[in-house]
Amino acid sequence: MDTNHTLTGIARRINSRKRTFLYTKTVLLAIGMLRRQIESSLQRDDFFMGLAIEEAEKGYRLAEVPVGAVVVGADGQILSRAHNKPITSNDPTAHAEILAIRSAATGTGNYRLPETVLYVTLEPCSMCVGAMIHARLRRLVFGARDPRSGAAGSLLDLTRVSCLNHRIDVTGGVLAESCAEILRRFFRERRG
Numbered sequence: 269m270d271t272n273h274t275l276t277g278i279a280r281r282i283n284s285r286k287r288t289f290l291y292t293k294t295v296l297l298a299i300g301m302l303r304r305q306i307e308s309s310l311q312r313d314d315f316f317m318g319l320a321i322e323e324a325e326k327g328y329r330l331a332e333v334p335v336g337a338v339v340v341g342a343d344g345q346i347l348s349r350a351h352n353k354p355i356t357s358n359d360p361t362a363h364a365e366i367l368a369i370r371s372a373a374t375g376t377g378n379y380r381l382p383e384t385v386l387y388v389t390l391e392p393c394s395m396c397v398g399a400m401i402h403a404r405l406r407r408l409v410f411g412a413r414d415p416r417s418g419a420a421g422s423l424l425d426l427t428r429v430s431c432l433n434h435r436i437d438v439t440g441g442v443l444a445e446s447c448a449e450i451l452r453r454f455f456r457e458r459r460g
């Protein structure tokens with residue numbers, strides 16, 4: 269009888285250790301997967317912001333305030349690319365984000381852009397965040413902050429206003445230094 273009890277106790281302890289081992293292994297695997305997902309997401313953000321910077325350079329060559337934007341679909345496909353053009357097009361609303369949203373909506377044949385991500389080199393103004401809310405964009409990724417008119421957390425934050433019927437996930441500061449450098453160069457040259 270005692271021997272049986274002892275054997276049962278040992279079996280229980282072994283099972284308990286097995287469970288602990290499996291649990292630890294599962295947690296470690298999950299952490300590893302999460303880390304890889306975060307790393308690949310950060311790499312993806314850098315990649316698309318790099319394309320937005322290329323767009324900003326196009327604006328720079330046209331003597332427009334150099335801001336570029338890219339809209340990316342749910343599967344990572346590029347839906348549109350645009351740069352600032354208010355001066356050359358005599359259109360005060362022709363900010364990079366507005367042009368990119370219009371082009372993506374026209375291209376997809378949908379007045380809304382759910383599950384899309386908009387990358388822009390400078391924190392968007394209130395008009396552009398308003399357009400993003402109308403478009404039902406899922407996520408906004410911006411580069412440099414704009415303390416003077418940024419509406420995604422700097423001057424104000426329209427992405428998380430509770431009375432509006434849509435909220436946008438925001439990541440700021442992606443390749444911020446490269447994004448800001450083009451703007452600094454642009455304004456320095458105009459002043460000098």
Ligand SMILES: [Zn+2]
Pocket residue numbers: 363365392393394395396397
């Ligand atoms: Zn704007």
